[in-house]
Each structure stands twice: as structure tokens, then as C-alpha cells.
Amino acid sequence: MAMVILLLVFVTVVIFHHWWRNRNAILTNWPMLGMLPGLMYNTPRLHEFMTELMTKSGGAFEFKGPLFSGMDFILTSHPSNLQHMYTTKFSNYPKGEEFREVLDLIGDGILNVDSELWRLQRKMFQLWTRTHANFDSFVATTLHRKVVDYLIPFLNHASDTKIEVDIQDTLQRMITFDNAILFIFGLDLTAYSFKSPKHEYQKAFNDMQEAAIHRHIVPKCLWKLQRWLNIGIERRVSIANQIFDEFIYQCISLKREQIMSQSKNHDLGLLSIYMKEKEKPYSDKFLRDVAFSFLAAARDTLNVGLCWFFWFVATHPNIETKIINEMKEKLGTNYNNLDYDYYKSEEVMSKLVYLQATIYETFRLYPSVPFNHRTSTKEDVFPSGQRVKANQMVLTCAYATGRMEEVWGKDCLEFKPERWISEKGEFVFVPSHKFPAFHVGPRTCLGKDMALVQMKVMALTLLKNYRFHVVEGHHVCPRISATISMKYGLKIRVSKRS
Numbered sequence: 001m002a003m004v005i006l007l008l009v010f011v012t013v014v015i016f017h018h019w020w021r022n023r024n025a026i027l028t029n030w031p032m033l034g035m036l037p038g039l040m041y042n043t044p045r046l047h048e049f050m051t052e053l054m055t056k057s058g059g060a061f062e063f064k065g066p067l068f069s070g071m072d073f074i075l076t077s078h079p080s081n082l083q084h085m086y087t088t089k090f091s092n093y094p095k096g097e098e099f100r101e102v103l104d105l106i107g108d109g110i111l112n113v114d115s116e117l118w119r120l121q122r123k124m125f126q127l128w129t130r131t132h133a134n135f136d137s138f139v140a141t142t143l144h145r146k147v148v149d150y151l152i153p154f155l156n157h158a159s160d161t162k163i164e165v166d167i168q169d170t171l172q173r174m175i176t177f178d179n180a181i182l183f184i185f186g187l188d189l190t191a192y193s194f195k196s197p198k199h200e201y202q203k204a205f206n207d208m209q210e211a212a213i214h215r216h217i218v219p220k221c222l223w224k225l226q227r228w229l230n231i232g233i234e235r236r237v238s239i240a241n242q243i244f245d246e247f248i249y250q251c252i253s254l255k256r257e258q259i260m261s262q263s264k265n266h267d268l269g270l271l272s273i274y275m276k277e278k279e280k281p282y283s284d285k286f287l288r289d290v291a292f293s294f295l296a297a298a299r300d301t302l303n304v305g306l307c308w309f310f311w312f313v314a315t316h317p318n319i320e321t322k323i324i325n326e327m328k329e330k331l332g333t334n335y336n337n338l339d340y341d342y343y344k345s346e347e348v349m350s351k352l353v354y355l356q357a358t359i360y361e362t363f364r365l366y367p368s369v370p371f372n373h374r375t376s377t378k379e380d381v382f383p384s385g386q387r388v389k390a391n392q393m394v395l396t397c398a399y400a401t402g403r404m405e406e407v408w409g410k411d412c413l414e415f416k417p418e419r420w421i422s423e424k425g426e427f428v429f430v431p432s433h434k435f436p437a438f439h440v441g442p443r444t445c446l447g448k449d450m451a452l453v454q455m456k457v458m459a460l461t462l463l464k465n466y467r468f469h470v471v472e473g474h475h476v477c478p479r480i481s482a483t484i485s486m487k488y489g490l491k492i493r494v495s496k497r498s
Contacts, residue, residue, distance in 0.1 A: 051397070069220070091377075
């Protein structure tokens with residue numbers, strides 16, 4: 001018994017001594033355990049924690065994982081490092097096998113591959129957009145119909161009955177998920193029936209996204225053990241994967257039938273260009289992987305952006321007033337008689353500078369994808385001076401980049417659309433390595449322009465008709481997931497604008 005007490009005392013003294021020696025360190029590096037305890041402790045506030053690390057370290061920090069865990073990585077948010085990685089030394093920082101293993105649920109989709117597979121999917125997207133000039137009109141018409149037929153009546157009812165609405169869940173159920181499927185498959189989901197309710201497929205997709213962050217935080221051996229034993233989050237992800245694949249493969253089957261029958265709109269949807277390939281037909285598994293990546297990008301960019309946008313507008317009435325005044329001033333007599341074809345045009349959108357500034361300011365503080373992951377192929381040195389080993393994982397933090405005082409000034413934590421507008425009233429261009437919300441360099445988001453136009457249209461439609469009021473006491477914070485949606489949704493009350 002005495003030996004046990006002595007051992008406990010010894011361990012306590014060693015731990016206290018190590019803590020005392022490292023009490024001024026940015027993050028304590030414990031014997032055997034590395035910095036993992038600090039990371040695990042701060043996981044519930046991961047985005048803020050990473051931002052603090054970046055602020056204290058000057059934008060680049062080397063994380064030490066537990067002994068033999070393979071979790072050592074560099075975290076950076078400094079714009080010069082982002083430009084170096086994603087543009088100057090692009091070939092030295094591929095996704096890498098480690099990334100593919102962590103995100104094996106994505107398979108061979110564009111978000112998860114390098115080299116030829118990445119170039120192929122990028123080329124196919126660009127070819128498709130050039131040869132389907134009428135697709136934007138098709139998406140616009142269908143989106144407009146969904147807003148008019150489903151969202152507007154729902155919000156009118158919410159306003160009349162004064163009920164609380166989770167606008168994040170509402171947009172996802174009624175608009176953004178369906179719109180993403182339309183973009184990828186050219187299928188209007190309201191015209192088909194599926195084995196399970198649509199919300200189950202959406203939940204399954206969310207569960208798979210959460211697993212991506214989980215696998216980055218815990219040692220590889222642990223999540224692999226969970227997967228082998230089929231327990232914990234890995235069991236949930238396995239079930240989610242089966243549910244979601246059921247949906248995706250049915251969509252692929254429906255699209256094939258549509259193409260075979262040459263039915264109306266059979267050539268619409270990104271996957272149509274793959275399915276019409278005769279010389280080298282693509283497998284359903286590959287089509288599933290392509291669809292998964294583009295669904296993540298198309299659905300989440302719009303849904304995440306809209307929710308944070310409406311939260312900021314609802315909590316900053318002065319900004320809401322400026323947007324409405326700009327609409328009335330720039331759209332003139334058309335303001336009261338807007339139709340979709342009119343205000344989706346580039347000419348009209350370019351007039352609404354303050355609206356665009358508000359959207360960009362939203363993405364500055366809440367980029368849809370807060371982290372990105374690369375692996376170096378050769379040794380390197382960042383412009384910030386940080387040494388990078390060969391085959392070392394590097395995490396870039398767009399969330400922290402948007403909060404850097406060095407880039408955005410002392411008011412970097414304030415929501416201030418005016419920072420995007422020049423003294424002449426023109427929109428201010430900021431290079432992507434300082435504003436990485438849509439990524440940087442050759443892998444810049446392919447659907448950026450489409451997402452921004454859809455956001456503007458949705459913002460105009462809803463703000464013209466309604467005021468949003470955040471429910472008193474509702475806690476708003478980001479979800480710890482691959483995309484930065486709201487953890488508890490966005491509970492609002494709706495009132496009609498007179």
C-alpha cells in the first residue's frame with residue numbers, strides 16, 4: 001500500500017513539475033501524451049481554440065501528438081503560408097494518402113483526390129458548364145418554384161401563428177438539399193419517392209461529416225479500433241453510410257433511366273456528362289463518389305452561408321436597413337414587382353454592393369469549410385519560418401485567417417460589411433489567400449459564383465418579404481464538423497415586412 005501511495009505521489013510531482021515548466025507554453029506538451037489532452041479538453045470550442053493558438057503563435061504552430069500516434073501536424077492560418085502551400089508550392093502539398101484514409105467515406109470524389117482523378121473531375125465540371133448554358137435557368141426556375149410553393153407559405157404561416165422556426169433546418173429540408181441534388185443529378189426530388197424520408201438521408205450525411213472531424217482529433221489507432229469493433233461514432237457512421245448510399249444509388253438509377261428514355265431535362269445535372277461517356281463507362285461507385293463531394297460543396301456552402309447571414313442581419317438591424325434601402329434605391333420601380341428572372345441577372349446583382357459586402361463578411365467570419373488538410377511530399381520552409389518535414393500533415397484554418405488582426409485590422413472580430421466597400425462605393429477585392437472561404441489557388445471552389453448568386457437571390461427574396469428575430473435566449477455557436485453549420489440551429493420568429 002505504501003508503494004502505491006509513493007508511486008501516486010511521484011506521478012503527481014512529475015506532472016506538476018512538467019506543468020510548472022511549461023506553464024507559459026501556448027499548449028502543454030505532456031510526456032507520452034503530447035498535446036492531445038489540451039486538444040481534447042478544448043474540442044467543444046475547437047474553432048475558437050484554434051484561433052487562439054494561431055493568434056498566440058503568429059499564424060503557424062506545430063502540434064505534437066501522443067508517442068507513436070502519428071498525430072504530429074502543423075496548423076497554420078497565415079496568408080503567406082496559405083499562398084505558399086496552395087499556389088506557389090501547389091505540387092508539394094497534395095491531399096495525400098492520410099487525407100484519403102481519414103475521409104474514405106468520400107471515396108474518389110474531387111474533394112479527396114489528387115493528380116489525374118482531380119484534373120478529370122475539374123475538367124468534366126468545366127466542360128459541363130460550357131455545354132449546358134440552360135442549366136442555370138433550369139435551376140433558377142426550380143429553386144424559385146420551391147421558394148414560392150413551399151418556403152413562402154411556411155414562413156407566412158409562421159408569421160401568422162407567431163411560432164418559432166429553426167431556419168437552418170427549414171432551409172435544409174425545403175431548399176438547399178433538393179437544390180444540390182438538382183445541380184448534381186438534374187432530378188427534382190418532389191417528383192420521386194424513396195425508401196426512407198428525405199430528412200433521414202440528410203441526417204445520415206451530417207453524421208458522416210461529423211466523423212471527419214472526429215478522425216482528425218483522435219489518434220488513428222483509436223478510431224480504427226472503433227471501426228473494427230463497430231462501436232461509438234464509427235458504428236453511427238457505418239449505419240449513416242448505408243442509409244445515404246441507398247439514396248445516392250437510387251438517384252443514379254433514376255438518372256440512368258432518364259437518360260435512356262431521353263425524357264425531358266435528361267441532359268441536365270452534372271452526372272449526366274459522366275453517364276453519357278461511351279468509350280469508358282464510369283462505375284456507379286465512382287459516380288457515387290463524385291456526387292458525394294459535390295453534394296457536400298453545393299448543399300453546405302448555400303445552407304451554412306444563408307444561416308449565418310440571416311443571423312447577422314437579424315442581430316444587426318442597422319445592416320438590415322442598409323440592405324433594404326440599397327434594394328429600393330438600386331432596383332427602383334422594380335423593387336415591388338421583382339420576378340426571379342429579373343433579379344438573378346448579373347447586371348442587377350452587380351448594383352447591390354452592400355448586399356454582396358454583407359455576404360462576403362459572413363463568409364469571412366464563418367467560412368463553410370473551416371479547415372483544410374494537406375500532406376507535404378518534400379521538406380519545406382513556410383514564409384513564416386516554420387519548417388515542414390517530408391510527409392508531414394498540415395492543417396490550414398480559414399476560420400482563424402478571417403480573424404487575424406494583421407489582415408483585417410483591430411476590428412477583425414466585428415461584423416462590418418463596410419470593410420468590403422471602397423470610398424468610391426465599389427466592392428473591394430481581397431486575394432483568396434487572405435480570404436480563403438472558397439479555398440486558394442488551383443483548387444478554388446468550382447461552384448463559388450453559382451453559390452453566391454443563389455445566396456443573393458435567397459437573401460433578396462426573404463428580406464424583401466420578412467423580418468427575422470432571433471428567439472431570446474437561443475444559443476448560437478458553430479457545430480464541430482467538416483462544415484461550420486450551427487450546432488443548435490437558428491431559432492427565429494418571423495414577421496411580415498410592411
